[in-house]
Amino acid sequence: SQQGEEDPQALSIQEGENATMNCSYKTSINNLQWYRQNSGRGLVHLILIRSNEREKHSGRLRVTLDTSKKSSSLLITASRAADTASYFCATASSGSARQLTFGSGTQLTVLP
């Protein structure tokens, strides 16, 4: 079963535009993480936000977390063609921060 569900499933934008992806989850979390996957390759960790944090930045990435709504968003500013990939949220439940549960991902396509 998927803890996190990303929305939209697919997103296509022009280079230079911002891309926003959303993640909703069901149970209380210790932290929420975002990963990126280029086609057929392993996932790469992008950013982690803890349950007591509301916003976090890393370069062109901005992540927000609303624990009352059990949702998170990932914003990629000034997108580039190289940002084309699948993006997954993953949650570490507060009951056991020992494993991650991944959502089904958002496929982002950035057109040059």
Next chain:
Amino acid sequence: DADVTQTPRNRITKTGKRIMLECSQTKGHDRMYWYRQDPGLGLQLIYYSFDVKDINKGEISDGYSVSRQAQAKFSLSLESAIPNQTALYFCATSDAARGPHSYNEQFFGPGTRLTVL
């Protein structure tokens, strides 16, 4: 050199065959994981190990077994492969979590593409 390596990278096999996928890491992490990814979907956890003597089933462990031969090595076996085990398999590692707001960022290998005919 890659921190997390998987062998083989691609494998085609037949129904009923026994298959072993291997994972090695040089990150010195205690925790290792095996995931399966089906096309267009997220990752599902098969097994995870927090140290050599601690192995746990994930959400889809049926039809799979694992062995943690050393801190750096974690192998996944399909005792009798079936076509619906055709998927992309990933190994991952993470450092031991500490404290109430511990984190467990995971580092992934490049994946093994397995096809069962």
